[in-house]
Amino acid sequence: MPRQAINPDTLFNSVQHGFSQITIGAGSKIVTVSGQVAWDKDKQIVGGMDLRQQTIKAFENLAIAMRHAGGTMDDILSLRIYIVESVMGNTSGVKEGLQKFFPKSPPTSTWIGVPRLADKDFLIEIEAFAVLK
Numbered sequence: 619m620p621r622q623a624i625n626p627d628t629l630f631n632s633v634q635h636g637f638s639q640i641t642i643g644a645g646s647k648i649v650t651v652s653g654q655v656a657w658d659k660d661k662q663i664v665g666g667m668d669l670r671q672q673t674i675k676a677f678e679n680l681a682i683a684m685r686h687a688g689g690t691m692d693d694i695l696s697l698r699i700y701i702v703e704s705v706m707g708n709t710s711g712v713k714e715g716l717q718k719f720f721p722k723s724p725p726t727s728t729w730i731g732v733p734r735l736a737d738k739d740f741l742i743e744i745e746a747f748a749v750l751k
Contacts, residue, residue: 670711
């Protein structure tokens with residue numbers, strides 16, 4: 619069952635920012651996906667130092683991981699997004715990525731500013747929690 623998103627009128631409109639306030643999933647297979655970054659399969663960074671381009675590549679990698687787990691992006695209930703603090707002032711590219719990959723019913727998400735990630739050139743890392751049938 620793809621996720622069910624709930625966005626009560628009594629909470630702020632989070633969908634405009636690319637995430638839902640609450641998600642519900644039912645199934646028997648839990649999938650956790652390690653943080654995905656802007657590396658291609660040869661460990662080359664896609665997008666240079668552009669947060670939007672790195673975000674898109676990280677989401678593309680997340681979609682690949684979900685396919686290999688037997689699911690889709692619609693099965694993701696929650697995201698944890700780590701963003702390097704030096705670029706936290708301009709996260710419109712992250713919002714664009716969320717809206718591109720989750721146009722109708724986005725998962726919940728938490729954005730966390732960090733001093734740096736595993737590679738000095740990573741600007742973003744996205745991990746996921748999903749439930750499959």
